[in-house]
Amino acid sequence: MTDPTRSATEAADIYDPAAVERKWQARWQEQGTNSPDLAGAPRPYYQLMMFPYPSAEGLHVGNFFAFTGNDIHGRFQRLRGHTVFEPIGFDAFGIHSENYALKMGGHPMELIPRNIVNFRRQLRRGGFMVDWSHELSTTDAAYYKWTQWIFLQLHERGLAYKKRAAVNWCPNDKTVLANEQVEGGKCERCGAVVEQRFLEQWFFRITDYAERLLNNLEWIDWSETTKTAQRNWIGKSEGAEVRFHVLDPELEAGSATARVATGEIEAPASIAVFTTRPDTIFGATWLVLAPEHPLVDALTTDEQRGAVEGYRAAAAKQDIVTRKTHRDKTGVFTGSYALNPATGEPIPVWVADYVLMEYGTGAIMAVPGHDERDFEFARAFDLPVVRVVAGEGEDAHTPLAAPYTENEGGRLVNSRQFDGLSVPEAKRAIVEHLARKRAAKAVVNYRLHDWCISRQRYWGPPIPIIYCDACGTVPVPERDLPVLLPDIEDFRPDDTGVSPLARHDEWYRVPCPRCGAPGRRETDVSDTFLDSAWYFLRYPSTERDDVPFDPTITSKWLPVDSYIGGNEHAVLHLLYARFVTMVLHDAGTLEFEEPFKRFRAHGHIIREGAKMSKTKGNIVNPDSYIDEWGADTFRTYLMFLGPFEEGGDFRESGIKGPRDFLGRLWISATSMRTEGEADPAVLRKLHQTIDRVQTGLERLSFNTAVAAMMEYMNVLRKGERSPHRDEVEPLVQLVAPFAPHLAEELWERFGHERSIFDSGWPAYDAALAAEDTIQLAVQVNGKLRGTIAVPREVTREAALELALAEAPIAKFVPAAPKKVVFVPGRLLNIVV
């Protein structure tokens, strides 16, 4: 027969995650637990998470994983005594939202807020320490007013300019795509094959900042992978610009060569090429110009004109991506020759699409012996190949079956007075030599291009510019911001290449702010990456509508202390945010020039070996797992499943471990004794655990932190008696970042009145953590032969004596040891 009193007590003490979580989420909201006093914070800590795009599907497990790691780190910093600001917002402008609205037949102005409501619900359920009083959405006029202000700041400083440029055109989305939005010749979003078009576009001069963006990577505390990606993206190359004099095509090649070389006659033009291998100039056997190169026309002889023009026309039609990916070398001879300034020999000038106009000077010297592409071209057109660098065991006459592209090793050959020099020596010497003849200078090139921010779309902040026939391009005065995005029914892009906004005269026609004459608005909206390039500046100042960010609050809270996000934003978003910050710094608006002190890239949750994606249909929604297990268990499970910075494979089976761990913690905490003393051995383990959890949280090594707590739990459970309060309470504090609701509930049951997150972090005591007796590993010749229990402070001699007293060890030591290696506290290695 069951005892009704007893079972009622038990029922009340059963861990019910749903009830606990509901209670604490409500309590946090009521009491404003997660909304710190930003102005008065004594130890501010800005814990930033990349804000999401509010998709219709809501948060998936991947987002949830990333947010959880971020939240745990933030809660940990708070427990350590910081005032932690953990804001959230929504990156809701852009092609994503617009395409979604088009598909659904709705309007983004209605659909997006609906999605945001769902995101808020999910984020609250997840138990994140979000300060909802500073929520923002990039689509609010109160926000994009300042996005437009940022544009004006750049414009004012000459960093925003307009140019006609070949752009990637997606025929399906009917818009220009950034190079980054093109993947393998196809539109990143819809997969349509991208074409080339020419449009007037707004650009930001990010290339002016290339060197600084590169140099600061030396000192900012970021994931190394992210820094490497940025370095590669900026793509600095040191080399030389070399001038090749063109021979007048009208003159006979042979005689002209001599006369130009002796300075008797002037060459009609010269071609500048960029090379990173000036050391190979004696092997430059022809030149190549990009089809768009401005000198092509002048250099083309009458016989070649037909062929060259045909080639250029074909190249112009080709889309950018095909051109950049096709490998077979094509080209055409212009009919002209230029003088190699090193050899004095005339070499032919070709036009070929493997040379890109937008990099370097749009022209190259071809060195087929030492460049892969030039070698292929030489084969295709039967051009001469000369070896000018010889590697190990090679000499000037060793035939080149393939180009020798070694950039470090090798010595120069067939290069007259430079023969015998190493490649680095030759680089310097040849540039110096040519520089004296004013034929070369050392230069640096970057692969980074200026940032095209124009989008011929509807769903973005209008670029604040007005065109006036009299005044030209006039920026919208700051007092007239924001330029509101009109609520129009027909926002579908068409193939005119002009934003749908142009079709709305009531918006489009506007008086010139300078002279009052009729003007026209810029109809492009700006890139979403501009919205996200400064949102972290806005968060602490969302209540201010008169400034983009409050100077006092900003200098208190920024730069961001910890930024966590996906490495898919390693280049674009993170580079743009740095750029905008630098510009504002130079403008005197910000004190700092790097926005994020510390950045860590989180890994990704995959499912059945594949990235979660809508197309693969393997997206996991966190809601059902929270329903079934509770947010605390789900959070702990996600963090336990693999290293945070690497991600892991999501499978439901493993969730039981963390669930049991939290269940056992609940039991220990609700059944602990308060009288008597804590077990010193348990306390020792506790302090070892504090150390491990603390280090784990600092390093975002959440999986090992959870493991350490589980180990401690196993020790607690082993005890004969129920655990003592002093053994359990600190564990609840350690687990709090992972399972905040459970921790709050237990903390309250312990009799505390304030939130556990204001209780401080358990102090680690190394003396308490130290073991008196340790297991010393004993090796013979590096092979483990046993362990001996010894006092912590054991000496080498004492340890050796104890080890040799053990028969199973001694039998491997037939004679006097040759050498004894002793690592205090770890091992003894006897070498015989």
Next chain:
RNA sequence: GCCCGGGUGGCGAAAUGGUAGACGCGGGGGACUUAAAAUCCCCUGGCCGCGAGGCCAUGUGGGUUCGAGCCCCACCCCGGGCACCA
């Protein structure tokens, strides 16, 4: 092709150059139960051995070291990024 990661039990994974496989999942055995679930306890890298114990083992092959999963060289495989950038 280039640049980053990574390769450890059946699985997810630990491991400042110092006892490889902590922690967890799964599996096996047991306790409790009429039974099941839940819970709890024990075992669980491979091979040999009754056992004590031994041998092998961190993608492959070399090297450095008293000692290598970790460092160096060469290579293979997987994941991601960039890619005609001269």
